[in-house]
Amino acid sequence: MRVPYTSSTSQINVFLxxxxxxxxxxxxxxxxxxxxxxxxxxxxxxxxxSSPYFQALLTHRFKENNLNSIELRNIEPQIFSILLHYIYSGKIEIDNNNVQDILIASDMLQLDEVVQFCCHYLSISLNENNVIDTWKIADELGCISLKNDAEHYILTHFCNLIKFDMIKFIPHNLLVKIISNDDLIIDNEEQVLEAILIWYFHNHEQSCEHLFDNVRFEYISKEHQKMILHQIGFVCIDAF
Incomplete structure (x- = not known):
């Protein structure tokens, strides 16, 4: 009679x-x-x-050149050390100071489990100060779920981004996407205009294209329109 046996967790821990x-x-x-x-x-x-990245690197490049050492760029030594110990132990400690660097490096090294953990960490740690940088990283790396979480945060905390002067750092394409979204939570339509002006004063070398197309002027009082449009005339004469 054959009886299958699987090593206990303690045995695996000893191995690691x-x-x-x-x-x-x-x-x-x-x-x-x-x-x-x-x-x-x-x-x-x-x-x-440990990963497809290292598998390809070590089974092809090293085999062809018979090398025992290789230089890796675009990664900091302390970050590589953290990921190397993760590969050997299955454990990793992430905090606000290293999570973005670890995410970028683990994506490069194709350590998918670390990528997922970093994305989860960033998602539950979103705030007005980091949400735009988080969106940029998620967009660059193709982390769709994290990118969607960041966009949802911006939609629901748009007023705070204006209040804390963070709206000026938002990419043009993201700002267009946000202000054209019917789920955008604002107190009044004037805040959309305010956000556009803040953004443009900080990014005046960029185009205003499609920004003012998404302002619902019918919800802004005539008096306020005149005041805002007067300001716009000085900062973005080709907006209309």
Missing amino acids: QNLNEYLDSGIYCDLTFIIGCEKFSCHRIILAS
């Missing part, structure tokens, strides 16, 4: 602990990554098993 000890001590290491001025010794088979 041993791997970490080998990493820290350099025992059996056969590969070195050069990051800036620092060198990281590790085990080729562990790295190759």
